[in-house]
Amino acid sequence: MEMGRLLYEGKSKKVFETSDPDRVVVRFTDEATAFNAKKRATVAHKARVNCAISVRLFREVEQAGVRHHVVEQRSETDLLCERVEIIPVEVVVRNVVAGSFARRYGLTDGQPLHRPVLEWFYKSDALDDPLVGDDAVVCLGWAAEWELQFMREAALTVNQVLTAFWAEHGIDLVDAKYEFGRQNGRLLLADELTPDGSRLWEQGTGRPFDKDVFRKDLADLSETYRELLGRITGG
Ligand SMILES: Nc1ncnc2c1ncn2[C@@H]1O[C@H](COP(=O)(O)OP(=O)(O)OP(=O)(O)O)[C@@H](O)[C@H]1O
Ligand SMILES: [Mg+2]
Structure with a gap:
């Protein structure tokens, strides 16, 4: 090709x-x-x-x-x-309070949530990816009702699978962002599954293995990401 x-x-x-x-x-x-x-x-x-x-x-x-x-x-x-047509709505699934969720509700990072919280954000650099509700997503034509349902179910499944995967490697999946796209009438999980779009905290220490290391200048991002890959490949 x-x-x-x-x-x-x-x-x-x-x-x-x-x-x-x-x-x-x-x-x-x-x-x-x-x-x-x-x-x-x-x-x-x-x-x-x-x-x-x-x-x-x-x-x-x-x-x-x-x-x-x-x-x-x-x-x-x-x-x-x-090749998909990306739905302009990011799906965020949270297991622990952190980041914008903590700021929005005046909470401190690290508080566990009783069950995963799913949020929609409108993909718009100009607007800084604002939080949006289901009704706005559907009524403004960004996604159909069935697409929201599909994305909700799929994102919660992905969250379960990846929470279990990271736990096997001693890491808590705190939250993550997912993107979906349309191809020939079906929806596919698209974009990337990386520490750029997730929060990953080492169990026991809370050490971050994600892009917060870069946002907050906590350590060398290159070394941190290589160590993370090493942990899941055993290298
Ligand atoms: N299979 C695919 N087909 C078409 N576009 C895709 C596919 N997978 C991902 N994309 C899109 O390609 C772009 C990937 O580039 P990148 O992640 O660097 O973008 P970005 O700067 O984060 O921009 P955006 O705000 O649009 O996500 C994103 O816009 C993403 O939605
Ligand atoms: Mg991107």
């Missing part, structure tokens, strides 16, 4: 057309951004590490029957994927 023109250049990945109109190549880059790209850096090895973690986690959710966009890994940084 031939690589085609660059379709989209995002903050941490590039998406290329391929000779198959239904497929794209998603290329991870070494760029890190935070605070809606107000903070930026190049992080050595981030592309290959996030690509490898994503592949590992997509395999995990596939075993639980969740359909996703990854077809195959093409190189250290490139994934051949189904």
Whole structure:
């Protein structure tokens, strides 16, 4: 399959057309951004590490029957994927209070939630990805009612699978963001499953293994991500 023109250049990945109109190549880059790209850096090895973690986690959710966009890994940084029309609504699933959820409700990070909390955010850099309610999502035409239902169920399943996966490696999945896309009338879990879009805290110590390390300058992000990959590959 031939690589085609660059379709989209995002903050941490590039998406290329391929000779198959239904497929794209998603290329991870070494760029890190935070605070809606107000903070930026190049992080050595981030592309290959996030690509490898994503592949590992997509395999995990596939075993639980969740359909996703990854077809195959093409190189250290490139994934051949189904081309989807991304639904402009990010699905966030939280197991523990942290980040914007803590700030919004005046809570402190680390308080466990009795059950996972699912939130929708409208994908808009111009508006800083605001929180939105189900009614707004449907009435403004961003997703249909059945799509919301599908995404809710799938995201909660993914949360269960990945919580169990990370726990096996001594890590708590605190929260994570998921994106879904449409292809020929079906919905697929898309984008990436990486520590850029999740909070991962070491059990016992609470040490973060996610992008908060970069947001808050807590440690070297490149080393942190490589250690995380090492933990799940045993390397
Ligand atoms: N299978 C796919 N087909 C088409 N587009 C995809 C697919 N998977 C992910 N994307 C989209 O490609 C882009 C990936 O780039 P990146 O994650 O760097 O973007 P971003 O800067 O985070 O921007 P955005 O705010 O749009 O997510 C995202 O917009 C994502 O929604
Ligand atoms: Mg993104």
